[in-house]
Amino acid sequence: MSTAASPHQTIKFQQGQNIVLIGLSGPSSSGKTTVAKALTCLFENSILVHLDDFYIPDEQIPVDPIHQEKDWDCPEAIDFDKFVEYIENIKKGILSEVKTLESDVTLKLSKDEISEYRRKIPSTPDTLYVFVDGFMLFHDPEIISLFDLKLFFYASFDTLKYRRESRSGYNTEAGFWVDPPNYFENIVWPQYVKNHNYLFIDNDVNKELNTYAIKDLGLLSYQNESKTTLNDLIQWSIDSILN
């Protein structure tokens, strides 16, 4: 069985392999795909799954009633039945190919950095790491419970808005989406807040994760502001996985 999910290698499930599912979630432009691609390159047996490959068809994406724009950032835009079935199949050792639309994030590590990181990661031939990259994995405790490890990346409104607006757009099933003006503050941020504030102290996404998120749901979080380097993010993620 092969997967289109990882650009670097073709992975085959092996009988008796230990499968570790790692969810990387958080708001748009928090660094999920960047980190997930790096980790998939660094861990010897690993595959990468993108939630973005489970969007419903473009023409069915809900339209925001106030701004009259397609709302790509609400949970209803994702076919969660299909996604959950896909993840549950992986847990059973069944991996089907997904045509991936993800293309905009290239691996941001040099050859030397890759060798240096790989040297420090113990060989685990019996373990398959499945990295799942998605903006809407932690809005629902049932989805959260699919994962063995839950890495939550977040940042402030200003940081995320700046990064989002520096991007050209997103591949979709039927084309290419470019944000209309003010899309971040009108759609992206409000949907992130609405679906994630339950994880934060005082329901305030500008504060830290609450006890429920940390202790009951098991979320590990990293605040990826502009002073954070890619190496900080990768090292923290590797340490979280190995611990």
Ligand SMILES: Nc1ncnc2c1ncn2[C@@H]1O[C@H](COP(=O)(O)OP(=O)(O)OP(=O)(O)O)[C@@H](O)[C@H]1O
């Ligand atoms: N700490 C950082 N410093 C500088 N740039 C960063 C940092 N973290 C992320 N970026 C940049 O922000 C952009 C968005 O990152 P990335 O694509 O990984 O976000 P994402 O969480 O996958 O977002 P989306 O949910 O929209 O796909 C990329 O261009 C990435 O290089």
Ligand SMILES: [Mg+2]
């Ligand atoms: Mg992404």
